[in-house]
Structure formats: C-alpha cells, structure tokens
Amino acid sequence: MKYLIETIGCQMNVCESDALSNMLSNYGMLQVHNIVDADVIILNTCSVRAQAEQKAFSYIGRVEELKKQKPNVKIIVIGCMAERLGIKIRKRFKSVDLVIGSKNINNFALKIVNLCNLAKIDNNILSKKSTEVGRCITIIRGCNNFCSYCVVPFVRGQEVSLDNKIIISECEEMVKSGAKEIMLLGQNVNSYKHGTVDFVSLVRDICKIDGLERLRFMTNHPKNLSDDLINLIATEKKVCHHVHLPMQSGSNKVLKEMNRNYTYEYYLALINKLRSKIADISITTDIIVGFPGETEKDFNNTLKALKDIFFDGLYVFRYSSRPNTRASRMVDDVPLEEKKRRHSIILNESNKISSEIVLSMVGKTFEVLVENFKSNILEGRTGGGRKVFIKSTSKDYVGKVFNVHISESKINSLFGNIV
Numbered sequence: 563m564k565y566l567i568e569t570i571g572c573q574m575n576v577c578e579s580d581a582l583s584n585m586l587s588n589y590g591m592l593q594v595h596n597i598v599d600a601d602v603i604i605l606n607t608c609s610v611r612a613q614a615e616q617k618a619f620s621y622i623g624r625v626e627e628l629k630k631q632k633p634n635v636k637i638i639v640i641g642c643m644a645e646r647l648g649i650k651i652r653k654r655f656k657s658v659d660l661v662i663g664s665k666n667i668n669n670f671a672l673k674i675v676n677l678c679n680l681a682k683i684d685n686n687i688l689s690k691k692s693t694e695v696g697r698c699i700t701i702i703r704g705c706n707n708f709c710s711y712c713v714v715p716f717v718r719g720q721e722v723s724l725d726n727k728i729i730i731s732e733c734e735e736m737v738k739s740g741a742k743e744i745m746l747l748g749q750n751v752n753s754y755k756h757g758t759v760d761f762v763s764l765v766r767d768i769c770k771i772d773g774l775e776r777l778r779f780m781t782n783h784p785k786n787l788s789d790d791l792i793n794l795i796a797t798e799k800k801v802c803h804h805v806h807l808p809m810q811s812g813s814n815k816v817l818k819e820m821n822r823n824y825t826y827e828y829y830l831a832l833i834n835k836l837r838s839k840i841a842d843i844s845i846t847t848d849i850i851v852g853f854p855g856e857t858e859k860d861f862n863n864t865l866k867a868l869k870d871i872f873f874d875g876l877y878v879f880r881y882s883s884r885p886n887t888r889a890s891r892m893v894d895d896v897p898l899e900e901k902k903r904r905h906s907i908i909l910n911e912s913n914k915i916s917s918e919i920v921l922s923m924v925g926k927t928f929e930v931l932v933e934n935f936k937s938n939i940l941e942g943r944t945g946g947g948r949k950v951f952i953k954s955t956s957k958d959y960v961g962k963v964f965n966v967h968i969s970e971s972k973i974n975s976l977f978g979n980i981v
C-alpha cells in the first residue's frame with residue numbers, strides 16, 4: 563500500500579512526519595511523493611497561525627475532489643489542527659476517513675495500520691531506515707509557557723519530556739544507520755527534565771555517541787537559557803554554534819502583553835553573554851508583527867533591535883488571533899495592510915543583514931558537514947547553519963566534515979572549495 567504524507571508547519575511537524583513514515587514502513591507501506599500514486603493521503607497539520615489552518619482546509623478540499631475519481635483512497639488528517647478542530651473537520655469533509663489529534667501521537671501508526679488492515683511485517687525485512695545525514699528527534703512535547711498569542715499549550719498540552727534512555731537509544735540507532743547530525747526538538751528544549759536528567763546532561767550523553775559529528779537543538783526560550791547550557795555550547799565540540807532564540811518583539815510593553823517573561827534589555831544581555839563566550843555563535847530568531855496594541859513606536863523598537871543585534875536569520879509572522887489564547891480577548895487592532903507593511907519591512911531588513919553576513923564570510927574557512935550530492939554539487943552546512951555549495955564529482959564526501967574555503971556568496975548561499 564502506498565502513502566503520501568504532506569506536512570504543514572514547523573520543524574517539529576516535519577520531524578514527526580518522518581518518524582511516522584519510519585513506523586509505517588515497518589508495516590510494509592511505501593512512501594510516494596506524487597499524490598496520484600497514493601492509496602493513503604496523510605496531512606500533518608499545524609494550528610500555530612490562522613494561515614496554516616486555512617492551508618490545511620484547502621488541501622483537504624483538493625484531496626476530496628481527487629477521492630471522487632479514486633473512491634478507495636483513504637484520507638487521514640493528523641496533528642495540531644486535527645486536535646483542535648477534529649469534529650469540525652469530520653463535519654465539513656465527509657470523505658475524511660480518520661482524524662488523529664496531536665495528543666494521540668503515540669497511536670498514529672497503529673490507527674492508520676488498523677484503518678488500512680495491514681499486518682505488521684518483520685522490521686528486518688522491510689524496515690525503511692532513513693539514510694539521511696541530518697536527522698531529528700522530539701525530546702519534549704507540549705508547552706507550559708502560555709505566551710498570550712500561542713495556541714500550542716492548548717492543542718499540544720502540558721510539557722512531557724520523553725525518556726532519556728529511549729532518546730539515547732534512538733540516537734544510537736540513527737547514527738548506526740548513517741546519521742552524522744541530530745537535531746533535538748521541542749517547544750522549549752531547556753525545560754527538558756526526565757527524573758534527574760536535565761537538558762544539559764541529556765546533550766552531554768548524546769554527544770558521547772561514537773560516529774555522531776554534530777548536535778543541534780531548538781527551540782530555546784530566552785528566559786530559560788542557562789549559563790550551564792551556554793558553557794556546554796562553548797566547550798562541547800559536537801554541539802553546533804547556533805541558537806534559535808525567539809525574541810518576538812523589541813518593545814517591553816508588547817513583550818509584557820505577550821507574557822514572554824523577559825524584557826528587551828534582558829534579551830540583549832543574553833545575546834551579549836552568548837557572543838562573549840562563543841565568538842562565532844549564530845543567532846536566529848522569531849518575530850511577530852502586528853500584535854494587539856503594537857504601535858508604530860513599538861514596531862520601530864523591534865526594527866531597531868534587529869539592526870542592533872544583527873541576527874543571522876529570522877522568521878517573521880503577522881499576528882493572527884488564535885482561539886482560547888489570552889491575546890484573542892484583546893482587540894486585534896493593527897489592520898491587515900499595516901501588518902503586511904511591517905512584515906515586509908522586517909523581511910527586507912533581515913535579508914539586508916543576511917547578505918552582509920554571508921559577504922563577510924567570503925575568503926574565510928569553515929567546517930562544513932556535507933549532507934547531499936546533486937548534479938555534481940555537494941551541499942553542506944556550516945555549524946552556524948548556513949548552506950554551502952561545493953563543486954565536486956564524487957558523492958563519497960557525503961556525511962563527512964571538511965574545511966571549506968568560501969570563494970563566493972549569493973543572497974543567502976555560500977560557494978566554496980574543500981581545502
């Protein structure tokens with residue numbers, strides 16, 4: 563039986579879709595990438611922003627049309643939106659066969675297998691182990707932070723840290739099957755705690771795995787980024803020099819309304835501390851524009867913060883009201899056109915900063931892990947997460963780390979040669 567999995571949303575969803583694919587392949591299911599080849603269509607949804615939900619609705623609508631021509635196709639909707647709007651989805655889309663919310667993540671594969679009447683097949687025979695160089699694993703689910711705009715604590719529930727022994731054995735398996743880099747995922751990885759094992763000791767233990775070259779993690783909440791973790795990033799060779807540290811806003815008034823529990827001054831001090839201890843640290847962030855009550859002055863504070871901090875990269879989102887959140891009871895008073903304007907100003911500024919940063923990397927040498935080989939080009943990443951392209955005729959370099967001299971930059975990408 564062939565299945566297609568379409569993923570909307572964050573890196574955690576991408577990771578969970580990959581994990582689900584691995585489980586399904588243990589039951590003999592084969593992943594396809596063209597919708598017309600699929601017997602089962604799985605949509606992994608996201609609820610974080612209204613736009614992501616609209617995208618899911620229109621995708622389900624298109625798949626329903628397809629099912630009119632191929633009535634045996636099964637449609638399955640999973641993830642955050644399935645959790646939040648399961649009943650509505652079933653009512654509106656009569657031909658959806660199964661809806662599984664994110665709180666039922668552990669039963670995904672079993673429910674799908676039951677729906678499709680599949681028998682479990684011996685792992686060793688049909689197991690499709692991913693052979694990618696970079697893999698990811700969720701270590702903590704849910705969130706306890708209740709930022710006032712965010713629906714995650716409602717749809718994903720309270721924080722639950724996964725068993726460290728299971729995480730380590732999964733990581734060992736990944737490395738055995740070719741992984742060189744692992745990304746640990748969670749809404750707030752710093753809060754990881756399983757028994758006496760906290761995030762820093764988990765990272766230390768994973769770094770002991772022989773054959774693992776690099777470890778990354780995201781997301782870090784600024785209020786929880788401890789000195790111990792900063793010291794670990796500075797001293798543990800395998801931990802990449804990159805933190806994704808969502809700032810959300812540069813205005814103290816807005817940060818307070820967002821319930822972020824820090825001020826801009828605190829955030830800036832944290833960045834300075836990171837940079838003083840780890841000179842080449844790459845710092846990326848998330849920004850929301852048009853939060854209720856965000857004035858031009860508040861927005862200018864955010865813009866100034868970008869210029870001052872000089873982020874290596876960022877995601878910027880237009881605020882959208884999410885049900886049940888505290889902000890949904892505030893007046894969404896920044897007009898859509900104004901949100902769009904602020905969004906594009908931030909994006910332009912960020913692109914300008916990015917091109918300055920990549921330009922400053924030309925002529926220097928960086929450690930690059932090669933992840934892919936396509937049309938005589940090796941594709942890799944620096945520890946900071948920048949993409950580097952290297953001309954080559956051999957795919958044998960994939961999975962290895964090289965010193966690469968950067969000869970050229972284009973917009974956001976770097977080109978170089980192995981030295």
Ligand code: 5AD
Pocket residue numbers: 572610611711712713808810848849850879880881882883884
């Ligand atoms: N509107 C816009 N952006 C949001 N995010 C979370 N909730 C909302 C919302 N209601 C953004 C935040 C978060 C990222 C994953 O999504 O910036 O860090």
Ligand code: SF4
Pocket residue numbers: 705706707708709712713714715749750783
């Ligand atoms: Fe949402 Fe805040 Fe939790 Fe991130 S930390 S998932 S923004 S509530």
